Amino acid sequence: xxxxxxxxxxxxxxxxxxxxxxxxxxxxxxxxxxxxxxxxxxxxxxxxxxxxxxxxxxxxxxxxxxxxxxxxxxxxxxxxxxxxxxxxxxxxxxxxxxxxxxxxxxxxxxxxxxxxxxxxxxxxxxxxxxxxxxxxxxxxxxxxxxxxxxxxxxxxxxxxxxxxxxxxxxxxxxxxxxxxxxxxxxxxxxxxxxxxxxxxxxxxxxxxxxxxxxxxxxxxxxxxxxxxxxxxxxxx
Amino acid sequence: xxxxxxxxxxxxxxxxxxxxxxxxxxxxxxxxxxxxxxxxxxxxxxxxxxxxxxxxxxxxxxxxxxxxxxxxxxxxxxxxxxxxxxxxxxxxxxxxxxxxxxxxxxxxxxxxxxxxxxxxxxxxxxxxxxxxxxxxxxxxxxxxxxxxxxxxxxxxxxxxxxxxxxxxxxxxxxx
Ligand SMILES: [Zn+2]
Ligand SMILES: [Zn+2]
Numbered sequence: 001x002x003x004x005x006x007x008x009x010x011x012x013x014x015x016x017x018x019x020x021x022x023x024x025x026x027x028x029x030x031x032x033x034x035x036x037x038x039x040x041x042x043x044x045x046x047x048x049x050x051x052x053x054x055x056x057x058x059x060x061x062x063x064x065x066x067x068x069x070x071x072x073x074x075x076x077x078x079x080x081x082x083x084x085x086x087x088x089x090x091x092x093x094x095x096x097x098x099x100x101x102x103x104x105x106x107x108x109x110x111x112x113x114x115x116x117x118x119x120x121x122x123x124x125x126x127x128x129x130x131x132x133x134x135x136x137x138x139x140x141x142x143x144x145x146x147x148x149x150x151x152x153x154x155x156x157x158x159x160x161x162x163x164x165x166x167x168x169x170x171x172x173x174x175x176x177x178x179x180x181x182x183x184x185x186x187x188x189x190x191x192x193x194x195x196x197x198x199x200x201x202x203x204x205x206x207x208x209x210x211x212x213x214x215x216x217x218x219x220x221x222x223x224x225x226x227x228x229x230x231x232x233x234x235x236x
Numbered sequence: 237x238x239x240x241x242x243x244x245x246x247x248x249x250x251x252x253x254x255x256x257x258x259x260x261x262x263x264x265x266x267x268x269x270x271x272x273x274x275x276x277x278x279x280x281x282x283x284x285x286x287x288x289x290x291x292x293x294x295x296x297x298x299x300x301x302x303x304x305x306x307x308x309x310x311x312x313x314x315x316x317x318x319x320x321x322x323x324x325x326x327x328x329x330x331x332x333x334x335x336x337x338x339x340x341x342x343x344x345x346x347x348x349x350x351x352x353x354x355x356x357x358x359x360x361x362x363x364x365x366x367x368x369x370x371x372x373x374x375x376x377x378x379x380x381x382x383x384x385x386x387x388x389x390x391x392x393x394x395x396x397x398x399x400x401x402x403x404x405x406x407x408x409x410x411x
Binding site: 036039044049052067072075076079080081082083089090095096097099100101102103108124126128130131136145146149157 | 315
């Protein structure tokens with residue numbers, strides 16, 4: 001099997017992945033499911049291992065392993081349907097809340113190789129807990145992360161915050177050292193174009209998600225195959 | 237007291253991204269280093285209060301910011317989490333997405349033990365949900381751009397409005 005995977009073209013590999021993916025079989029109807037909603041882009045089913053009663057999985061019909069692969073148009077559609085499914089849960093179960101949850105990568109709790117959004121009904125006093133811890137970061141940590149993220153956001157999304165050196169007499173409150181440049185719709189569109197061109201970045205992310213070490217240098221040709229190979233092993 | 241998210245949106249200190257509709261900032265008390273809060277500029281408590289334009293835009297931007305976290309912080313995963321309503325763990329009465337970097341062996345627990353439900357319980361859940369999914373995906377072009385806090389997504393029949401308003405009000409009860 002290993003040998004067979006290694007000799008596949010990227011197209012064959014994608015086809016192979018789909019054949020291995022239980023959710024693709026659910027989409028095609030080969031595997032039965034409790035279907036809540038369906039349109040031409042997505043399908044919503046009940047999770048058979050639910051966090052709570054009524055736990056819904058919303059899946060794009062197309063096979064995407066992780067969120068960075070999902071095109072904006074599909075993401076936008078899934079977001080709207082998630083909102084409506086959340087509302088459906090409120091009405092159907094008279095529940096007091098919902099969690100909308102995405103896990104990207106094994107360490108984040110992703111269990112299936114098909115990207116999905118979880119919509120989970122919540123009841124007062126149920127046994128679930130999505131309360132996030134609040135660990136304070138030091139000013140130095142914050143600055144380091146902020147600078148790195150701003151640089152990347154500026155390069156990829158066109159949004160720039162320009163740091164002005166505050167005058168020494170100004171206090172922290174009055175200094176306002178940062179001037180945001182607000183994006184217009186055009187700029188948002190340009191951003192989207194730029195990011196769509198970042199397909200190789202997605203490949204790198206996939207490698208990391210599959211647990212493959214960044215430092216490992218594989219010859220360019222073998223890269224994708226090895227990576228998909230790893231992923232199929234990890235998920236199987 | 238002013239909403240803490242509205243307050244944060246005015247500050248530039250930890251701002252990472254901003255456009256006409258949404259703002260993202262780095263959380264200083266974070267689930268993990270690089271934890272981003274992405275929120276609509278317009279204040280409203282829950283996702284149901286926002287029109288499709290904002291909801292779709294915010295998830296598209298969340299996807300991009302999540303990718304940027306991957307590229308920047310050498311992490312191995314991300315979670316996107318919306319706590320919608322007090323019972324869901326919502327701590328601030330302003331709808332927002334948490335974008336959370338994940339590393340191997342980090343101490344975060346965002347998991348659950350699957351519940352074993354009997355076939356008839358699953359069937360009941362399916363029936364209850366499908367009663368209300370008739371119009372999911374339909375009404376999206378008819379949304380107006382202004383958002384009223386009391387305006388709820390209209391799925392289902394008009395005679396459910398009262399119940400829906402009740403649910404929405406119920407969800408608004410966040411300290
Ligand atoms: Zn699939
Ligand atoms: Zn607010």
